[in-house]
Amino acid sequence: MNENGADGFPARRNSHRQNGVIQPLLTDLYQITMAYAYWRAGKIHDTATFDLFFRKNPFSGEFTIFAGLEEVLKFLENFHYSDSDILYLKETLPSVDPAFFDFLANLTADDIILHAADEGSVVFPRVPLLRVEGPLIVAQLLETTLLTLVNYASLVATNAARYRLASGVNVQLLEFGLRRAQGPDGGLSASKYAYLGGFDGTSNVLAGKLYQIPVKGTHAHAYISSFSNCKELTQRTIKHKETGEEIDFVDLCNEWKDKLTPFLKFLRVLKEESSDGELAAFASYALAFPDSFVALVDTYDTCRSGLLNFCAVAMALHQMGYSPNGIRIDSGDLAYLSKTARATFERIAAHYELEWFKNLTIVASNDINEETIWSLNEQGHEINCFGIGTHLVTCQRQPALGCVYKLVEINTMPKIKLSEDMEKVTMPGKKDVYRLYGADGHALVDLLLQVGEEPPEPGSKILCRHAFHESKRAYVSPAKVECLYKVFWKDGKICEPLPHLKNSRQRVADSLKTIRQDHKRNLNPTPYKVSVSDRLYHFIHDLWLQNAPIGLLS
Known part of the structure; x- marks a missing residue:
């Protein structure tokens, strides 16, 4: 008899590697x-x-x-x-x-x-x-x-x-379900078969490694909440992507915040009411990932804080030769907030003649199910990407x-x-x-x-x-x-x-x-x-x- 190998896979000649849990004793x-x-x-x-x-x-x-x-x-x-x-x-x-x-x-x-x-x-x-x-x-x-x-x-x-049929072919779908899946093997299987069924990527890093699925992710509310103000940032500088010129990125973000506030009066935005800690978090994350910056904008208030702070950091990144990706909204009225965000991007794009800015990605999460997507479609949402977790991997319906x-x-x-x-x-x-x-x-x-x-x-x-x-x-x-x-x-x-x-x-x-x-x-x-x-x-x-x-x- 051939015993299982040290890696848990049966030692059989010319066999394909298999999850060690899947074996003859996995039975009734x-x-x-x-x-x-x-x-x-x-x-x-x-x-x-x-x-x-x-x-x-x-x-x-x-x-x-x-x-x-x-x-x-x-x-x-x-x-x-x-x-x-x-x-x-x-x-x-x-x-x-x-x-x-x-x-x-x-x-x-x-x-x-x-x-x-x-x-x-x-x-x-x-x-x-x-x-x-x-x-x-x-x-x-x-x-x-x-x-x-x-x-x-x-x-x-x-x-x-x-979910793919509901969202259409032009919207990205990301599987975010690992933390809600039925155990680790359920989480891996969900990532694999969600991708097979038409999703574009997963937040599950191990699934990405094992199955060559694109992995995606931004940050959590905890990252935003961990910052109180811009003064606590010790790493503040950024080099221009092409020229190499180095400047204080946090100061640049604040300058853009001053410039953009007048354009966002329709949001009833006041600079002093928006969160300085949120701006610090966005600036810090942008310094870490200047070419793939996506910000979670609903930690405090999407319209009165998150959008202004994101746009300030995004314009600062652009000035330094980088291309921000977009935002994620994880709570609230997703149809209204996505349309408000898109209108914000379009105003800035028109004023500064930046065509790409109006097309920034808007990711929506927040316990989304199939019916949610159909409802959002009827409301004319402006979402480019859905992050779906619980209802996808647990198949609650x-x-x-x-x-x-x-x-x-x-x-x-x-x-x-x-x-x-x-x-x-x-x-x-x-x-x-x-x-x-x-x-x-x-x-x-x-x-x-x-x-x-x-x-x-x-x-x-x-x-x-x-x-x-x-x-x-x-x-x-x-x-x-x-x-x-x-x-x-x-x-x-x-x-x-x-x-x-x-x-x-x-x-x-x-x-x-x-x-x-x-x-x-x-x-x-x-x-x-x-x-x-x-x-x-x-x-x-x-x-x-x-x-x-x-x-x-x-």
């Missing part, structure tokens, strides 16, 4: 007890097929983004019980036959075959995101880990994509996606799970998935077929049926047909290029363009159709009748 105990019961029952040579899917789109929407595939593939590649794993299981399950642990110690995922959609694809309820085929015991042991890798990743990516992992075939025999709740009836057997497109390039329907059926052809007339409602059916003549499944893992190897975060991020944007606007709208979106072939429809219902008990009336 009943997976291992079931594996033992299978083993005791002599089912070590049984084969099975499982589907991983969800039943309902999150956030009252009608689309979902599939994410987590990269980590799934790494998990399969590194799947192995270490010496310490086996020792722990022996202590945890002392009544288990010791020979079972020898069996576990030699298990790998090499005999598993994984079909999946591309990471970053738009997906819909009941369409299997993963089709897992192989030895029953191994496929069963994978269940919980695959679910935890796909559920949260897809939920956050979908949430992020919805819906904290879980609800993916399930269901047995659909055992030893080539299809299996169906029945329920009084029709939504919980499974679709038996191995299935392939095709997306049918109209002539306008938009997706019309996802069609599930039994493996072995002739795939649909562009231009042909295809009967698409609801899986369980007999009367819901339609003919579709697609202009384009796309097979959603690829074999990503077979014979112990990754068969497709390992999904790269930036490529998956681009796929989200491209995939969303193929979905009609009414499926993506915020209010009352149109449900997207997921259908089955006529052959699969009859197969499901025949198997249903075979397995459903017949009642007796007396």
